Amino acid sequence: MTGFFHETAFYGSDDDFLALVVPFLEDGLRAGEGVVVACAQWNTGLLRDALGDDVLYLPGADQYSRPSESIAVYRDFFRDHTEAGARQLRVVGDVPHPGTGASWDWWARYEAAVNQAYAEFPVWGLCPYDTRTTPADVLADVVSTHPNIATAPGAHEVNPGFREGLPGTKQVEDELERCAPLVDLVGVSAGAVREAVGSAIDAIALSEDCAHDVVYAASEIVTNGLTHGVAPVRFRLWADDRRVLVAVSDRGCGPSDPLAGLVPTTATRTAGLGLWILHRTCDYVSMGQDSDGFTVRVSVGGHT
Template sequence: MTGFFHETAFYGSDDDFLALVVPFLEDGLRADEAVVVACAEQNTGLVRSALGADVVYLPGADQYSRPSEAISTYRDFFHEHTEAGARQMRVVGDVPHPGTGASWDWWARYEAAVNQAYAEFPVWGLCPYDMRTTPEDVLADVVRTHPNIATALGTHEVNPGFREGLAGTRQVADELERCAPLVDLVDASAGAVREAVGGVLGAIALSEDGAHDVVYAASEIVTNGLTHGVAPVRFRLWADESRVVVAVTDRGPGPSDPLAGLVPTTATRTAGLGLWILHRTCDYVAMGQDSDGFTVRVSVGGQT
């Protein structure tokens, strides 16, 4: 097998989980392949009990606060092992979602993005989802983002529900947006936005780095909207005592590339690298269509 073989599976009990992943990993061990488990604590414990120490255990995606960090770390691992001569790697990894207490939007984009982000590596990646905890809308995105699907009977099939591109999840407004925004500007320059943001940050208990992240995010997203979006470009900011939410909406379709923001790029002068910096510094970044158009929404500080 060459390139990245991205596969999902669904299970409803711990026994079902083991029936899916143990034969998959044992086949890799028998073939002298690198065999990796990158799961949350519960599933990692199940595999350890079944297979012991012959498997490489990496932190699961739930240990990374941002999908961009997970992609960077896993790419480094795959590159290191490929350079060392690995002809095939098998990886079982689970992905955070609302059923495990994580926001889904950027993890949905992660599942779409890795089809390209890991494409250069000889990796067979199996992403099992627990149907006891995974919401229906997440399951729909999982089907859409995985080219292949496995069953407990040991079959590995092309997934007819797979679609190239972004996941289907729509934007969900932050709870702070229930109140009127503290700043609401239309087609304002990046400089005017920075000035307006600076005027409200003094009343919010952010660290110096957090305040810098808000100003940078506001300026970058507005610049992106004015440069690549379709007017009008609306900037809004909400805040409580310790957290800030910024949203920028335009009438354009937004980027169609699942990698946008999740990997560094210099393909465009501003949007590519700037979005990636946001994904590495802000506590949460959502981007996609909502009722008003294409919105990039970021949160800094507090609890997300």
């Protein structure tokens, strides 16, 4: 097998999970492949009891608060092992979602992005999802982002539900948006937005780093909207005593590349690298279509 083989599976009990995953990993061990478990604590415990220390256990994606960090860590891992001579790696990993307490939008984009982000590596990645805890809309995104599916133990099939590009995740309104925004501007420059943001967050108990992240995020996404979006560009800011939310909307379609923001790029002068910095520094970044058009939401100062 060459390149990244991205597969999902669904299970409804711990026994079902083990029946799907243990043979997958044991086949890799028998073939002399590198075998890796990168699951959350519970599933890691189940697999450790079943397989002992014959496999390598890594922190699961839930240990990384941002999918851009997961991609960077796993790419480094895959590259190191490939350069050291590994011909094939098998990896089973959990992906955070609302059923495990995580916001889904950027993890849905992660599942789409890794089809490209890991494509150069000889990795067979299995992403099992627990139907007891995974919401239905998440399961729909999972089906659309995985080219392959394990329908039963040992049954690895092409997934007819796979679709290239971004998943169909809908934008979810942040709880702060239930109140009127502290700042609401249309058709202004990035400089004017930076000034308005600085004044608005002055009385909020943010660390110096978080305050800098809010100003940078506001400036970056307004600049991207003005450069790549369709006018009018609207900027809004909400806050409580611990967290700031900014949202920038325009009438364009937004980026179609699943990698946008999740990996660094210098393909354009104003987008790409700056968006990636947001994904590495802010607490949450959501991107997609809503009633206002294409909207980027950025939360700083607490987890949503």
